[in-house]
Amino acid sequence: MDKQVLKLYKSILRAGNRFRDYNFREYVIRRAKQDFRELQNNPDLKNKVIDKYTKELEVIQRQTIVQNLYYQTNHIIEQKQCNN
């Protein structure tokens, strides 16, 4: 796969991991994985995915700051993972 695409994918995953809220974090990472896997199977979508996720990256970076201001407690799934 193209280096530009891999770099963008890494930036999206890194930015997504910064969400403290479980739901936002898992959603962003899951959608990114789905879309980039689809790109692997269908290379015609390359420009569309790059454009979409270049804009999405800025949104995610902004939203991590805003969402983390309102973060309260961790999700029950994370609590169970910690206990295990």
Add this chain to the structure above:
Amino acid sequence: MFLRALRLINPMGLQYRTFRFCSTTQNKELLEEVTAKVLQVMKSAAKCKVEKLSEKATFEELGFDSLDAVEMVVALEENFGFDIQNEEAERIKGVGEAIAVFYKYVVQRNSTSVKQ
């Protein structure tokens, strides 16, 4: 038996090799810790061919494609608690390279924290 033969040929050879890579016991323990963590993260990947997992395995041998390799590097960054530079991350093509890069960063971090 082979090691005994090697010592006869070059008595200092083996000792020099271990000294070059692990100059102190602490560094050796740190390297083992980093290796264990890297292997644990690799094992946790669903796609990983665990039977082929070793320190010399490449991502290709473990059944990872380029996207999986990126996911592995990000998972390792999360596990270790720091980000690595993109140029270094691009050079990681296997378990050995991942161990080397993350060990280097851990040693750098430890040395800067000691200085402070």
